[in-house]
Amino acid sequence: MPPAGRPLNKLGFLTIGRFDENDPRAGHLETLRMIRLAEDLGFDSVWLRCRHLQHGISSPVAVMAAAAMQTSRIELGTAVIPLGWENPLRLAEDLATVDVLSGGRINPGVSVGTPMRYDDVKTALYPETYDIENFSKDRVVRLLEALRGTPVSSFEGTVGIDTVSRAVQPHAPGLAGRVWYGGGLASAVWAGEQGLNYLTSSVVFTEGGPARDFATIQAEHIDAYRSHHPDPERARVSQGLVVIPTDTATPEQVRKYKAYAESRYARTLSPQGPRGMVFAPDLVGTSEEIAAALYAHAGFERTDEVAFALPFSFDEPDYIQIVTDMATRLGPALGWAPSAP
Template identity: 30%
Template sequence: MKRIGFLSFGHWTPSAASRTRTASDALTQSIELAVAAEELGADGAYFRVHHFARQLASPFPLLAAVGARTSRIEIGTAVIDMRYENPLYMAEDAGAADLIAGGRLQLGISRGSPEQVVDGYRYFGHLPPTGESDADMARERAERLLELLRGEGFAEPSPRPMFPNPPGLLRLEPHSEGLRDRIWWGSATNATAQWAARLGMNLQSSTLKFDESGKPFHVQQAEQIQAFRDAWAEAGHEREPRVSVSRSIFALTDDRDRLYFGRSDEDRDQIGMIDEQTRAIFGRSYAAEPDVLVEQLRADEAVAAADTLLLTVPNQLGVDYNAHVLESILEHVAPALGWR
């Protein structure tokens, strides 16, 4: 069995070809797709966070709204860029959204990726301490968030409070019990996957990874997953970790599918440079008739190793079409692979 959800970047553009033309469209359609996915039997509704872009950006209002409209499906991010975040305010927002959703939040966080502007976190007032990088800052803020989500008191109460306080040091409120175990780290390297494991975070691995060996993408990703699980076992955590991978997968079942994806030119791994020093490998997309798709996915070592698969969806094609994409995978592909 495997959990299957969708991952939306929430793109919007005023183009006449888009069914998602405004920020309002992107937000309301995200909620509608989560509702439809739950009705179809999918397991997760996940959203990417990008700043300074015509995409989803501020996650917690959206997560709370999805939580209020659904009852079963997991609700998450993949990922929130911690370079932009105040861990204390984030802990409050996350606690509130998780309580609204009844404990269904699955928060993916990360050090971030190249953005639309240069050092965009600086415009938010966040600067790395002297001698540290923006990646160091992101990881330190992630560790601080994990501490806060334990729910332990740390703030000295006022001797003359406006309202009565409980005894002892105060914690942030609202606190949602169990959210600490539902934090995921979006990792692009083996080393950061191991770091996340030692801290007790789950692992999210996307369609991009630093090219650390020259091997095919899915092999490198499977090795990353194994490195994560080995580090988790060595750390001695009591619970079982979770691992998700993201893929673009389209079952060609009707003329719309063939029109949009029948001639995909992304059926092999791609190599690119994230910056001047970093070579990355980008995983292939899958688009084929269901029986062919089953055999292709059966050979993907990382998909096999993960317990959760996030299907990246072309959100600008509209809610109805994306619900069809999910339904096709759930009905025509997942059962043949033993995922359902």
């Protein structure tokens, strides 16, 4: 994106899809309403977080399937599906099925690594194999191969009335090229080498390097990704900061939004944990103020797509106001134009 004046190419937002444990249907229906609203407002994409054993979307592929049937244009992404919980071959079947149903609008974002709180769940997740599971990037490679149509079976032919394929069915042309990967510096380099798209978020890691501000670290990661991509001009990078425009917010909403950001600000002041986790401050203000902050952000300067993260704990009227201001105020301030219906 920026130098100021270069228009933002794609505008999206990311939601956790939170729900009440005692009424999960209502929360999931709210997420679907937000996706339909996003399409009506001209957003290019909506992204779903994946939250296992929490009160957020645990099955983003299922939610994308429902959303695909209620929309016609908007891209649907995941940010991200942790592959440590998945069988790549089965996930490829699910993603391909939803992509076919959507008309080629799915953007799967994935990550690898040992699942969070693995010791607490491993005997339920992998009762016979929990101590030998491979949580490396091999899972991404397996997923990509399955999506590309690489044979996963040694048999192809007819058995009785059944025709059996060697490759995942259905095949969704182009889906493998819409896979996204997120992570730190090493992941950025690897994603570039693999020709994947690269997701950035509101968290980066210093990885033992010298202390730097969030934007500088994020810019370094994006530069490393592009420098290792076989076609840097085609390489797609999306930024996912927490952004809360207040243009049409009520005074009560403004107080809520500022209190939310202030409650999370202390964690942005120094690296956290052994890997030096660095959080970006939440951006709260008018669209003009937020646009000025983004144009001065070294990470934002290197992207032309965004999937702004919605706060986890707000109410539906708040989300409606925020995404409406994103589309009607903030997007235009960044040179973006809504997509045609």
